[in-house]
Amino acid sequence: MDDVFAAAERFLRAEARLLEQRLFDTLFHDAPATGVVDALRGYRNADGGFGHGLEPDKCCPASLPLDVEVALQTLVAARTTDQRLLAGAAGFLQSVAVDGAVSLAAPVIESYPRAEHLSDWTYAPGLNPTAGLAGLLYQLDFAHPWRDAATRYCWAALENGPPPEDVHAILEVFGFLAHVPDRDRADKQVAVVAERLMTASMFHLDPESDGYGLTPLHFAPAADSRWRSLFTEAQLNGHLDHLLRAQQPDGGWPLAWAPPSAAARLAWRGMVTLQALRTLDSYGRLRR
Known part of the structure; x- marks a missing residue:
């Protein structure tokens, strides 16, 4: 994997909830999904x-x-x-x-x-x-x-x-x-x-839009998404480039809103970081 993935994995291991860690292991390290279900039961x-x-x-x-x-x-x-x-x-x-x-x-x-x-x-x-x-x-x-x-x-x-x-x-x-x-x-x-x-x-078709909003990658988060055809390849690539650039020095991705606590902020950062990895991997933007 490239440094993007390695840095994100370090962030998830250090800061994410058990649920996102178990899901990460299932998606990227072939761990059984039973661990995800067990974590959800909590x-x-x-x-x-x-x-x-x-x-x-x-x-x-x-x-x-x-x-x-x-x-x-x-x-x-x-x-x-x-x-x-x-x-x-x-x-x-x-x-x-x-x-x-x-x-x-x-x-x-x-x-x-x-x-x-x-x-x-x-x-x-x-x-x-x-x-x-x-x-x-x-x-x-x-x-x-x-x-x-x-x-x-x-x-x-x-x-x-x-x-x-x-x-x-x-x-x-x-x-x-x-x-x-x-x-x-x-x-x-x-x-x-x-x-x-x-x-x-709050729909941001322009990847350089400021503030909180949803983007084409929320509607087509994977390369095989049904709604990928709603957007041009140039639009999707622009948002994928922006997503790559948004990774923070600690390996995680940032938030554009204010959760209610420090723990909630870390929980959300684990969620959005894992989703960023899933999207980048699906579109072929992570080297293996």
């Missing part, structure tokens, strides 16, 4: 959901859909599954859903340290995160009544209203459209949602 609650800061922008032990989403994303990344974890997670989502939709968070976070942007807007059920969660359950091939209800909600929201304006909601919708089985129905929505993406306020 964040699971008796209600089947996940909490305990699995998504580190709130230091809240209670189960929240935001944490469930990180758990499902981790299983997808590790290319593994666990029926008991998935059944519990889907059951939790069903218990907090309103007409199939779930919210990112809940007022319980107000009793704990949290990032400034996590306020009462996150208590409203919507496409963010319902669409992304449903898409992940399709990706994991896990059928459940909540997935069916969430799918009905997502189709109704997409077909009977304008596309979402928030770039994060658009990302969630693309996760749904990538994996929902009804391809004809999904394909009809892609052009509309993609057009909205290009004008979203």
Whole structure:
């Protein structure tokens, strides 16, 4: 591996959570995915959901859909599954859903340290995160009544209203459209949602854009991503070049927002560093 990878591995070994270390070993050192599942269990609650800061922008032990989403994303990344974890997670989502939709968070976070942007807007059920969660359950091939209800909600929201304006909601919708089985129905929505993406306020098509935002690499994080074709190769290469340059002297990647604590900052840096390695490796930017 080149120095980019070696420096990132040193950072992950020194600063990342056990979960990201186990996932790194599975992805890059052929370790069994059982270690990832074992680490995930530490964040699971008796209600089947996940909490305990699995998504580190709130230091809240209670189960929240935001944490469930990180758990499902981790299983997808590790290319593994666990029926008991998935059944519990889907059951939790069903218990907090309103007409199939779930919210990112809940007022319980107000009793704990949290990032400034996590306020009462996150208590409203919507496409963010319902669409992304449903898409992940399709990706994991896990059928459940909540997935069916969430799918009905997502189709109704997409077909009977304008596309979402928030770039994060658009990302969630693309996760749904990538994996929902009804391809004809999904394909009809892609052009509309993609057009909205290009004008979203926090979408950074220019790799030199300042401040926090999502980039083409969030929508096409791997070379075989379904949505790679939404962007030109020049655009993707510009963001890959920028991603390489962004590596810090300690080997990790920086954040563009303020987590609620020093531990949360390190947790997030481990997550974004591992994602940077995955993306760079997939696009052939890491030498082996």
